[in-house]
Amino acid sequence: MLWVGTVAMVYAGTLTSCRADTEAEVVDRIVAFVNQEIILLSELEKAMALYETAIRERQLPADTEKEMLYRARQEMIDHLIDRRLIQQRADELGVTVDDREVDDAMERMKRSMLFTDEDLRQSLAEKGYTLEGYRNELREQILRQRVLTLEVKSKVVVTPVDIQAYYETHPEEYSAGRQYHLRNIIMRVDKDMPDESKKTISEMMQKIHDRLQAGESFETLASQYSQSSFAEKGGDLGFFALEDLAPQLREAIEELQAGEFTPVLDTPLGYQILYLEEIQEKPAVSLEKATDEIREKLYEDLLEERFEKWVTELREKSHIKVVL
Numbered sequence: 108m109l110w111v112g113t114v115a116m117v118y119a120g121t122l123t124s125c126r127a128d129t130e131a132e133v134v135d136r137i138v139a140f141v142n143q144e145i146i147l148l149s150e151l152e153k154a155m156a157l158y159e160t161a162i163r164e165r166q167l168p169a170d171t172e173k174e175m176l177y178r179a180r181q182e183m184i185d186h187l188i189d190r191r192l193i194q195q196r197a198d199e200l201g202v203t204v205d206d207r208e209v210d211d212a213m214e215r216m217k218r219s220m221l222f223t224d225e226d227l228r229q230s231l232a233e234k235g236y237t238l239e240g241y242r243n244e245l246r247e248q249i250l251r252q253r254v255l256t257l258e259v260k261s262k263v264v265v266t267p268v269d270i271q272a273y274y275e276t277h278p279e280e281y282s283a284g285r286q287y288h289l290r291n292i293i294m295r296v297d298k299d300m301p302d303e304s305k306k307t308i309s310e311m312m313q314k315i316h317d318r319l320q321a322g323e324s325f326e327t328l329a330s331q332y333s334q335s336s337f338a339e340k341g342g343d344l345g346f347f348a349l350e351d352l353a354p355q356l357r358e359a360i361e362e363l364q365a366g367e368f369t370p371v372l373d374t375p376l377g378y379q380i381l382y383l384e385e386i387q388e389k390p391a392v393s394l395e396k397a398t399d400e401i402r403e404k405l406y407e408d409l410l411e412e413r414f415e416k417w418v419t420e421l422r423e424k425s426h427i428k429v430v431l
Contacts, residue, residue: 139184140428141191146184154183156235161310167303175303184429192421194247197254204249212245220324248330252339259417265405273401274394279350281392287349287360288384290325290342292333295377312371312378319368325382334377336411345404346387356381 139146158179162172197203217227231241274281292315294308315328329342337344349357359369360383368382392400 138429138431139188140426140430141188142195142426144191144195146187146191150187151180151184154187155180157314158183158307158311161314162307165307165310171303175307178301178304179307180431184431188422188427188429189418190247190251192418192425193251193254195425196258196421197250200254200257202250202253202257204246204253208249209242209246212249213242216245216324216327219326248339255339255414259414260410263406263409263413265402265409267398269405270398270401271394273405274397277351280348281394281397283391284348284389286346286387286389288346288387289344289360290329290382290384291335291337291344291379292325292329292342292382293335293377293379294332295334309371309373309378312380316368316371316380319380325368336414337407342382343384345407346389346400 136148137145138148138151159176162175162179165172167175213227217223220226222230228238231238236244292312294312296305296308315332318328319325326341326343330338332338333342335342349361352360353374355372355374359372359381363369363383365383365385368380370380372379372381
């Protein structure tokens with residue numbers, strides 16, 4: 108943050124600007140210390156925009172609204188702390204992302220959306236982004252992916268014994284039949300969460316659904332909002348036979364054509380939107396041919412568990428102080 112003709116001072120968790128002819132004026136506030144770095148109120152408010160709008164639009168009683176905003180802010184500050192810890196770990200590991208890599212990621216995104224440069228600028232402006240801000244977001248996504256590869260993914264091991272056991276206990280997956288390539292966006296709901304909080308999450312997912320209906324990329328929205336380790340891959344879950352899915356999901360998928368997505372689904376894992384990328388008719392598959400697919404399935408199952416453990420360990424080794 109820049110102040111022209113001012114000196115920025117940190118005092119008691121508050122950023123102030125001072126001029127020779129005026130009293131100190133508060134321009135921002137610190138909401139958390141993460142080791143040697145800080146998170147500012149302005150960062151939190153930007154991240155909270157979608158959630159805050161959804162809560163306020165419900166016109167709840169003042170006390171209820173206040174409580175829900177408080178809970179949402181607590182959850183968001185935890186998310187920002189985790190992102191800052193991953194960034195700091197990237198610095199420790201010497202992981203960087205150069206401009207060329209960001210340029211390549213932007214070009215891939217534009218090709219997938221059939222966007223020109225002007226289309227992209229206009230789309231970003233409508234969502235309150237600048238081009239530079241979006242580039243920074245892409246850079247951070249690539250950086251997080253690399254850190255996760257080094258710190259988490261490289262330590263997830265699937266053995267040949269694991270693969271054979273899975274093949275033998277899931278014969279229906281490798282016999283001849285129809286396979287559905289799915290992506291998802293999920294916002295998790297804790298079983299002890301108040302009903303009002305669950306309703307707010309449902310409404311936030313509906314806003315995402317509205318954006319999908321307006322033509323936004325499922326892959327992009329999944330990477331931005333999905334609360335899953337698959338988010339880094341645009342929510343890509345891989346291929347499933349219908350019988351592999353829970354009855355609720357099976358019923359929703361059966362009605363879709365390739366390129367379509369479900370309504371917001373209230374599932375035991377949270378609120379989800381599923382996207383059917385393609386349908387394939389598959390012949391029976393031998394263990395040898397299924398090995399790579401099974402390894403990927405088992406790998407992804409382990410990945411999220413290991414990621415949560417890694418973030419917890421990262422927090423335990425860090426100095427974190429929240430001053431909300």
